[in-house]
Amino acid sequence: MSLRIVVCVKYVPDATGDRHFAEDLTTDRDAVDGLLSELDEYAVEQALQIAEDADDAEITVLTVGPEDAKDALRKALSMGADKAVHVEDDDLHGTDVVGTSLVLAKAVEHVGYDLVVCGMASTDGTMGVLPALLAERLGVPQATLLSEVSVEDGKVTGRRDGDAATEQLEAALPAVVSVTDLSGEARYPSFKGIMAAKKKPVESLDLSDLGIEADEVGLEGAWTKVEDATPRPPRTAGTIVKDEGEGGKQLAEFLAGQKFI
Amino acid sequence: MAEVLVYVDHVDGSVRKPTLELLTIARRIGEPVAVHLGAGADTAAPVLAEYGAVKVLTADAPEFADYLVVPKVDALEAAVAAVSPAAVLVPSSADGKEIAARLAVRIGSGIITDAVDVEAGDEGPVATQSVFAAAFTTKSRVSKGTPVITVKPNSAAPEAAQAAGTVEQLAVTFGDKATGTKVTSRTPRESTGRPELTEAAIVVSGGRGVNGAENFPVIEALADSLGAAVGASRAAVDAGWYPHTNQVGQTGKQVSPQLYIAAGISGAIQHRAGMQTSKTIVAVNKDSEAPIFDLVDYGVVGDLFQVLPQLTEEVKARKG
Numbered sequence: 001m002s003l004r005i006v007v008c009v010k011y012v013p014d015a016t017g018d019r020h021f022a023e024d025l026t027t028d029r030d031a032v033d034g035l036l037s038e039l040d041e042y043a044v045e046q047a048l049q050i051a052e053d054a055d056d057a058e059i060t061v062l063t064v065g066p067e068d069a070k071d072a073l074r075k076a077l078s079m080g081a082d083k084a085v086h087v088e089d090d091d092l093h094g095t096d097v098v099g100t101s102l103v104l105a106k107a108v109e110h111v112g113y114d115l116v117v118c119g120m121a122s123t124d125g126t127m128g129v130l131p132a133l134l135a136e137r138l139g140v141p142q143a144t145l146l147s148e149v150s151v152e153d154g155k156v157t158g159r160r161d162g163d164a165a166t167e168q169l170e171a172a173l174p175a176v177v178s179v180t181d182l183s184g185e186a187r188y189p190s191f192k193g194i195m196a197a198k199k200k201p202v203e204s205l206d207l208s209d210l211g212i213e214a215d216e217v218g219l220e221g222a223w224t225k226v227e228d229a230t231p232r233p234p235r236t237a238g239t240i241v242k243d244e245g246e247g248g249k250q251l252a253e254f255l256a257g258q259k260f261i
Numbered sequence: 262m263a264e265v266l267v268y269v270d271h272v273d274g275s276v277r278k279p280t281l282e283l284l285t286i287a288r289r290i291g292e293p294v295a296v297h298l299g300a301g302a303d304t305a306a307p308v309l310a311e312y313g314a315v316k317v318l319t320a321d322a323p324e325f326a327d328y329l330v331v332p333k334v335d336a337l338e339a340a341v342a343a344v345s346p347a348a349v350l351v352p353s354s355a356d357g358k359e360i361a362a363r364l365a366v367r368i369g370s371g372i373i374t375d376a377v378d379v380e381a382g383d384e385g386p387v388a389t390q391s392v393f394a395a396a397f398t399t400k401s402r403v404s405k406g407t408p409v410i411t412v413k414p415n416s417a418a419p420e421a422a423q424a425a426g427t428v429e430q431l432a433v434t435f436g437d438k439a440t441g442t443k444v445t446s447r448t449p450r451e452s453t454g455r456p457e458l459t460e461a462a463i464v465v466s467g468g469r470g471v472n473g474a475e476n477f478p479v480i481e482a483l484a485d486s487l488g489a490a491v492g493a494s495r496a497a498v499d500a501g502w503y504p505h506t507n508q509v510g511q512t513g514k515q516v517s518p519q520l521y522i523a524a525g526i527s528g529a530i531q532h533r534a535g536m537q538t539s540k541t542i543v544a545v546n547k548d549s550e551a552p553i554f555d556l557v558d559y560g561v562v563g564d565l566f567q568v569l570p571q572l573t574e575e576v577k578a579r580k581g
């Protein structure tokens with residue numbers, strides 16, 4: 001029986017760009033180019049490796065995001081995923097994490113799955129909670145923040161490097177996993193992969209396809225409200241000295257002045 | 262006054278500092294009620310009381326240690342039902358965030374993660390977040406349900422305020438999902454004797470410029486003279502010079518100490534994402550063009566192998 005893997009990938013503003021908020025205090029997606037969240041490349045990579053180890057597997061990449069989010073799907077397809085699902089709807093604008101988890105859960109169920117693979121955190125919201133939320137909504141086990149993962153005999157096992165301990169985890173499929181950047185470098189798409197991706201199917205779904213009401217998501221339906229976003233005031237230029245042999249002593253003087261010594 | 266649940270982060274009853282910070286923050290919103298899960302409630306209760314917990318709800322069961330996250334969500338859900346709190350505050354650790362998130366969905370509430378401050382507001386608690394690698398500061402609130410907020414370490418100075426801290430057993434019934442993810446083994450992190458990275462008041466970090474594991478003692482010596490924790494950039498970690506658990510940055514630890522000293526670190530956006538909220542930032546780098554100098558309160562353009570040992574000696578001398 002085929003192993004059905006769904007990889008959740010997020011389309012995010014480039015972290016090296018000058019990211020901003022729009023007037024309605026949502027992420028300004030026009031200000032900076034978007035791309036596949038770098039940490040989700042690790043999720044795609046692990047899904048590909050799990051699929052390679054399985055007798056028969058199919059990988060669907062899934063994103064919830066605006067029109068341009070197709071770019072993130074194409075990147076994942078060019079790495080080797082089989083097909084893609086794009087949930088796109090004007091009413092999704094401003095959806096928070098609780099709403100996003102609702103949409104992703106419905107979409108994952110729509111696709112059908114044995115294993116859902118996520119990144120450890122997006123590079124914009126960086127909450128790192130979506131995989132746990134998804135597991136809660138789907139009613140399946142979570143094996144999250146894994147730096148090593150494998151699937152065998154209907155079970156997923158892996159290593160979680162937690163704050164206080166390293167844990168070895170085991171859960172029966174179906175399950176949701178998230179993988180960290182220690183799980184292994186993601187492959188680059190090959191030329192062949194990029195060409196093949198152009199022919200792979202991308203299914204578009206809207207809220208009605210998933211049986212979600214507009215007021216359950218979006219800015220209006222959100223469970224949280226951003227009231228204010230202020231750019232950090234520019235730092236007052238610090239003192240910079242060149243070490244001419246006394247740099248350590250000068251630094252000690254500064255630290256003493258600040259009462260650190 | 263409304264009660265505020267505070268999830269207790271502890272190791273066998275030894276309460277970690279971020280929880281004391283949360284109790285302090287909780288008092289701005291209402292009366293703190295601590296939720297202690299697992300062993301050691303007797304040890305923890307007096308400390309929790311000292312920092313303002315009017316009540317300590319406690320439950321112990323093997324499930325908390327043997328299975329990932331969900332048993333603790335079941336317990337916290339029971340605590341919410343017992344108390345009807347005005348808010349639930351949880352430390353922003355990996356486990357803490359996941360527990361908080363699942364709880365939020367269960368009780369039909371919104372969630373805010375990684376708050377660096379929480380104040381009382383007209384429409385409920387207002388959380389401050391530092392986002393986009395600390396380029397923006399936002400203020401948000403939970404608009405549906407009981408606010409669930411996770412708070413980063415070092416967001417408040419713990420203030421003692423003796424309260425009753427009455428210990429009460431919390432009745433928890435585990436759902437059938439509680440045992441979904443088995444923890445088949447657990448290796449606690451070895452203690453280095455140095456302060457916990459995320460909790461430390463001072464952090465000294467080394468990067469690629471340290472140029473080898475054999476040179477990290479230069480960083481450690483400075484850290485020890487200052488009573489600081491040791492951090493590392495991803496470049497240093499990837500090269501195998503220092504453990505991943507010490508990585509500071511987007512995919513490592515987020516630190517917010519009083520003083521952050523970056524040595525041989527260029528200041529890439531992903532590193533900045535983990536340290537930019539530090540109160541005072543100091544860098545030592547031989548390249549005067551390194552982006553880290555844009556952030557610093559004090560920078561030394563120079564060779565870290567000259568500057569750091571001299572600084573360490575000077576610190577030791579001044580401390581006598």
Ligand SMILES: Cc1cc2nc3c(=O)[nH]c(=O)nc-3n(C[C@H](O)[C@H](O)[C@H](O)COP(=O)(O)OP(=O)(O)OC[C@H]3O[C@@H](n4cnc5c(N)ncnc54)[C@H](O)[C@@H]3O)c2cc1C
Pocket residue numbers: 008009010011027037039040043062063064065095096097098100104117118119120121122123124125126127128129130131224371372373374392393
């Ligand atoms: C700066 C900032 C702060 C925010 N703070 C909050 C907040 O406090 N509370 C709140 O409710 N919302 C918040 N949001 C909104 C929230 O980021 C989005 O709803 C988001 O889609 C889910 O959270 P995340 O991006 O942090 O994901 P994380 O939980 O960090 O993502 C983990 C993984 O989930 C998957 N994933 C996440 N989003 C998607 C997606 N759209 N499509 C497919 N896969 C996905 C990916 O595999 C990803 O690696 C914030 C957004 C921003 C930009």
Ligand SMILES: Cc1cc2nc3c(=O)[nH]c(=O)nc-3n(C[C@H](O)[C@H](O)[C@H](O)COP(=O)(O)OP(=O)(O)OC[C@H]3O[C@@H](n4cnc5c(N)ncnc54)[C@H](O)[C@@H]3O)c2cc1C
Pocket residue numbers: 038039181467468469470471493494495496497508509510511512513514524525526527528529530531532535545546547548551563564565566
């Ligand atoms: C998805 C993603 C996540 C990431 N997450 C993180 C993260 O969590 N944390 C992180 O740190 N990085 C992270 N990175 C990597 C980040 O982009 C940088 O590559 C990394 O921070 C560089 O580390 P560095 O500053 O030590 O090395 P470099 O950029 O190579 O800088 C070394 C510096 O040392 C200086 N130097 C050299 N020798 C000396 C000397 N003798 N004395 C003084 N100065 C000297 C040099 O002038 C240079 O400025 C991430 C990257 C990606 C793509």
